[in-house]
Amino acid sequence: MKKGLHPEYNLITVRLADGTEFQIRSTLKGPVYVSDVDATNHPFYTGVRQFVDRAGRVEKFMRRYGKVTSQGHQKPEAEEEGK
Structure with a gap:
């Protein structure tokens, strides 16, 4: 095996979400x-x-991006005010 090619392989402790610990x-x-x-x-x-x-995600999208036309483009605000 070449020197310096492989990383160090050490003993560590693994702590799981429920508090269980083991070494590997x-x-x-x-x-x-x-x-x-x-x-x-x-x-x-x-x-x-x-x-x-x-x-909730759809409502958030609509609040952020407003009304969308049938072509999938956003209407300019000036055009909406004229109608």
């Missing part, structure tokens, strides 16, 4: 890796689905 060898820098998502809280493993408020 890794090339990560630092003594502790903290995981926010794991099998105890990820929807794939828990079966709990989170629904997004899609209506």
